Amino acid sequence: MRLAIFGATGRAGRVVVEHALQRGHEVSALTRDPARIRPHAQLRVVGGDVRDPAAAARTLEGADAIVSTLGGRRRDPDVCAEGIRTVLAAAAGKGPRRLVILSNYGVADSRHxxxxxxxxxxxxxxxxxDKEQMEALVRASDTDWTMVRAPVLTDGPRTGRYRTGTELRLSFTARVSRADIAEFMLTELRDNAYLRRAVAITS
Incomplete structure (x- = not known):
């Protein structure tokens, strides 16, 4: 599968790119700093900002699916909503319809x-x-989306031992490794178990 990955140099995004390449996917990754991504035969790096329509369109060229691990920062609090708005606009029409996106537990209908x-x-x-606004934009789109709502992320190894569910309630002890997040997101692209649904995950 040919994947367009946004947020590719973030802490979660780097792991998703690595796991996607290990699985044999072809990856097109957008980053503001291409030097932060190690070269790979099946990796095409696009330099630019996710809020730039031209950069988003270049990243989507030839892609079968979109993976977003965009993450907000206090100094850039609207990057997820603004970024996904640009990606959705670039994908509208002839772009890929399948979208798996990393969000946070505690937003929208999981704000218990x-x-x-x-x-x-x-x-x-x-x-x-920002994540809540991002989710609203995704829900309003005509993409075949899945939103993965994560708790605290860790740098632990891939375990394959995690729970997922649309009604899962998370607590203060909820954790999941970025490696397990990557595995689940890439598996969801193949299985479509949570098509047009938001799913929580925890170890």
Missing amino acids: RTAYVAVSWLIERAVLR
Whole structure:
């Protein structure tokens, strides 16, 4: 499969790119700093910003599916919503329809009245608001999307031992490794088990 990956040099994105190449996928990765990605025979690196329509379109050329691991920062609090708006516009029409996107547990309909969610919003309000706006844009699109709502991410190894579900309730102890996130996102591209649904994940 030919994948267009956005957020490719983030902490989760780098792992997704690595696992995608290990699985034999062809990858087109967008980054503002191409030097941060190691060359690979099946990797095409596109330099640019995800909010640039031309850069997004170049990344999508020839792709069968889109993977987004865009992550917000306090100094750039709207990058997820603005970035996915650009990607969706570039993909409209002849672009790939399949989209698997990394989000956060605690946004939209997973914003349950629990201590975990309340503290998350207290600490990361701008980031979560950005993710919530991103999810709304994805839901309104005509893509075949899956949103993966993650808790705290760790740098642990791939274990293959994680739980997923649309009704999964996460607590303060919820964790999952970036390697397991990568495995699940890439598997979901193949299996379509959560097509047009948002799914929580935890180890």
